[in-house]
Amino acid sequence: MRAAVVTDTKFEVADLPTPSPGRGQVLISVSRCGICGSDLHARTHADEIADLAVATGYDHFMRSGQSVVLGHEFSGAVVDYGPGCRRRWKAGTPVVALPIVRHGKQPHLVGLSTAAPGGYAEQVVVQESMTMPVPNGLSAEHAALTEPMAVAWHAVRRGKVGKGQTAFVIGCGPIGLAVISMLKAAGVRTVVASDFSPRRRELATACGADVVVDPATESPWTAAPKKSRINGVTDILGLGFDTMERLRRVPNLPWWYVFRLAHTLNAGPAGPVIFECVGVPGIIDQILTAAPPLSRVVVVGVCMQIDRFQPAMAINKEIELRFVLGYDPGEFRDTLHMLAEGKVDPMPLITGTVGLSGVENAFTALGNPEQHAKILVDPSSSAVTPV
CATH class of the missing domain: 3.40.50.720 (NAD(P)-binding Rossmann-like Domain)
Structure with a gap:
């Protein structure tokens, strides 16, 4: 398969072996993949981020000298299953997935680890338990913004x-x-x-x-x-005086119970x-x-x-x-359905699309805030500049 591979901050399009899904994993063809600010950071500051990740208990973040397929904001379609899967969806079903897989008991961040190539490619492996079908005919472009x-x-x-x-x-x-x-x-x-x-x-x-x-x-x-x-600390003190003066006007009122109730209801x-x-x-x-x-x-x-x-x-x-960092599977699912039900419109964020050969140009373009917000990668596109 074709993929955009980064090594020492430089991108090249390479022909890589087709990924093979492991136990409990699904192979999907990538429809769209967003370029994230985390990808921009990982390209130029991989070693710093990896050191920070190690300090917080994650040992598998990419290093600058490694060759990595970035991309963790993707949508696609089911191609094949690995062993031990329930095969919930037929081939061709549009899906999205949380960008995390497990090899044995070890979690790996998809698109940010050599052990979990990402979505700047024609195909990507995801975990079946973390995969969700795209509802309501939501477009591939909008589905890719779920993450x-x-x-x-x-x-x-x-x-x-x-x-x-x-x-x-x-x-x-x-x-x-x-x-x-x-x-x-x-x-x-x-x-x-x-x-x-x-x-x-x-x-x-x-x-x-x-x-x-x-x-x-x-x-x-x-x-x-x-x-x-x-608007200032004096206002807080003044509010305390005003509140106590009002409460003390009521005879025999155990005013401290009013405060306790406000604390319980978080009504302050x-x-x-x-x-x-x-x-x-x-x-x-x-x-x-x-x-x-x-x-x-x-x-x-x-x-x-x-x-x-x-x-x-x-x-x-x-x-x-x-x-704050990330999300949980329930938040990911709810976001997908908010997009599909039209409760939130991600269209203003999408300002361009490139093919695999245009990934490096897209990274450069994202450095100018007057040009772009979110650029998507379409593996089937030949565009080398964001369009």
Whole structure:
């Protein structure tokens, strides 16, 4: 089969042996495969990421000197089964799969390990238990976005955004755009998006952002149409005085029970939920400095460098800081069905398609935020530049 192989940051199209599915695995023909920011990082920073992976307990991440077929955002069709499969779907059935396989008891990340070649190829091996049929005639292009949209759905779920809360999305690259789409699919009424790039701001609007700002000229924190009651620590203290004065006006009221009930129901004052989708040093510190008190900050952007921020700033504002990664199989399935049922439209994210021979050009094009957001690889295409 033909595949785009990267070695020491350089791509070449090679003829490789057809993959053979192992026990419990399925061979699928690749229809489309998205290029992810993780792929861009893996191409140029493989050894750093591999060292980090080892430190967190995963020993099989690719190294720079290895030849690897990248690609973990794919859709395709069933070709064949390995031994021990239940053969749930007939040949030709459109499917997607979580990009992880198991060899023995060892898990391998598809497209990020030499033991699990990815979707920049005509065929890819997936785990039958992690494979799902594509419903409702969803197109191959949109089905391929199940994986990145599931990342965003996981981030939104972990953010626990109330429909009446304001959500801020800082950075409108592919993952920021996906988060905006999923926030709106979840019914969040006010989404404020911020990015320096005019093109990305345009795409943020297309994805449903209610307010879009250029942080070079306008602060996202003052752009929200719904003004927060709490803008500083003094406001929190004032709220405490006001609440106690009201409660003490009621004779014989055990006012502390009111507080206990509020704690049980999580009904106290809350700030906005902020999604950091940039992933460069300094952004977390900027957010903690500028964000209102009682905010929840969800870090989705992957920063590969050592970063610094001032913990006392977050402590004084009682800001909650969460880091998110990936998704679980249930979130992946729900995302697929949200796409298939039209609850979320991934079309604004897709800005180009290339064939296997165009993968290197696509990586270069993705370095310019004014050109592209998400480029798909179509193994049957001859396009060498994104179209």
